[in-house]
Amino acid sequence: MDDNVNPYTPGSGTPPAELVGRAAQLTAATVLAQRTANGLTTRSPMLSGLRGVGKTVLLNALRGELDGHQWLTVKVEAQVDRDARAVARRQLERGLVAGARSLASRAGRVSGSLKKALSTIGSFSLSVGPITASLDPVKGRADSGVLEFDLSELVSDVTPALAETGAGFAVFVDEIQDLDPTTLTALLTVQHEAAQQKWPFQLFGAGLPSVPSVLADARSYAERQFDYQSIGALSPQDAAEALVGPAREAGVTWHPEALDEVVATSAGYPYFVQEFGAQAWRLAPGPRVITLPDAHLAREAGTEALDAGFFRSRWDRATKAEQRLLRAMAVDGDAPSQMPDLVSRLDRRRQSDLSVARRDLIGKGLVYAPARGELAFTVPHMAAYIRRQHGLD
Numbered sequence: 001m002d003d004n005v006n007p008y009t010p011g012s013g014t015p016p017a018e019l020v021g022r023a024a025q026l027t028a029a030t031v032l033a034q035r036t037a038n039g040l041t042t043r044s045p046m047l048s049g050l051r052g053v054g055k056t057v058l059l060n061a062l063r064g065e066l067d068g069h070q071w072l073t074v075k076v077e078a079q080v081d082r083d084a085r086a087v088a089r090r091q092l093e094r095g096l097v098a099g100a101r102s103l104a105s106r107a108g109r110v111s112g113s114l115k116k117a118l119s120t121i122g123s124f125s126l127s128v129g130p131i132t133a134s135l136d137p138v139k140g141r142a143d144s145g146v147l148e149f150d151l152s153e154l155v156s157d158v159t160p161a162l163a164e165t166g167a168g169f170a171v172f173v174d175e176i177q178d179l180d181p182t183t184l185t186a187l188l189t190v191q192h193e194a195a196q197q198k199w200p201f202q203l204f205g206a207g208l209p210s211v212p213s214v215l216a217d218a219r220s221y222a223e224r225q226f227d228y229q230s231i232g233a234l235s236p237q238d239a240a241e242a243l244v245g246p247a248r249e250a251g252v253t254w255h256p257e258a259l260d261e262v263v264a265t266s267a268g269y270p271y272f273v274q275e276f277g278a279q280a281w282r283l284a285p286g287p288r289v290i291t292l293p294d295a296h297l298a299r300e301a302g303t304e305a306l307d308a309g310f311f312r313s314r315w316d317r318a319t320k321a322e323q324r325l326l327r328a329m330a331v332d333g334d335a336p337s338q339m340p341d342l343v344s345r346l347d348r349r350r351q352s353d354l355s356v357a358r359r360d361l362i363g364k365g366l367v368y369a370p371a372r373g374e375l376a377f378t379v380p381h382m383a384a385y386i387r388r389q390h391g392l393d
């Protein structure tokens, strides 16, 4: 059928035509906004899960929810970078300036507290340069360059203006496991302080399954600071709805057997649902129905596309030595590998013989440590790909 109107959205952070299975998280964000308006504090959600399960899409949807409640929201996408700290600060500054400008434009009159909030944003964001006169920076406020102090002053100056309208200030950090330690501890500390001072400030995050332990290592109280949500595969019903809903909009139906086939092939992983759905649409002669033979073709074409793109791009990022470690992990399928097993599979003597490859693969975002002494893939079905394409030693 016509690819120009293909409603499926395989990608990274690409909003799906229908966001299924996330009603609980979206409702929780509405409740958080309402509680804030009532002067109550609430723990922020911290989303964790494998790549491709829909964390970025959900984080953006949660941000949209708070934007709808007139919050000041800023998003940072953490990256592994030599200049990670400066990059994160610049993202915060740019986001704040943009947020402040819309805040100023929608406020009918500039109250004393709003004026103060805008000035502090101006001085915090000096590197962005003078954007508008309303961000008239005040010297000595949130401009020390020490992020922890600056953030604390920023939040304490900005939140009173937002509280006047029952709103708040939220920072959204995607790939939070990659945030540099200084920025991470500063944000956690300020969030902690905000909860005590009842400043309406929230830190929303998303990242790999290692996020809870990464945060706990940064600040011991982080364990109690967030509402940790593990985001995983969709239920078969939700996966089916993610396929049927967008087709229905276009007047196309899925034959029940075809639907079962694609739901099973994708194992409910949102990225795979979108990829196999897109292939089925593309390969179906149509015009109005997707049939079982279409679904079979989609399984082949989708697997090829994933192997050539999604999986291959990750595999190619690893050095030869790292690929040997990945191959040894693939023996365990999608289950975590135990370090001692990997050591013996690779004919090494000690775990320390693998520590460089292990560390670099974690740095590249290909694997993570679900627990001490364990290693697992960050993408679902990576093990099956390695077996298919690269064999096992």
Ligand SMILES: Nc1ncnc2c1ncn2[C@@H]1O[C@H](COP(=O)(O)OP(=O)(O)O)[C@@H](O)[C@H]1O
Pocket: 009, 010, 011, 012, 013, 014, 015, 016, 018, 019, 020, 021, 022, 049, 050, 051, 052, 053, 054, 055, 056, 057, 058, 242, 270, 271, 272, 273, 274
């Ligand atoms: N709730 C959902 N329902 C259907 N498709 C989704 C959902 N969430 C995400 N997707 C799709 O899954 C893919 C991966 O989403 P993304 O947010 O980038 O995942 P992550 O950040 O966890 O790696 C995208 O193609 C997106 O369109």
Ligand SMILES: [Mg+2]
Pocket: 013, 055, 056, 057, 174
């Ligand atoms: Mg993401």
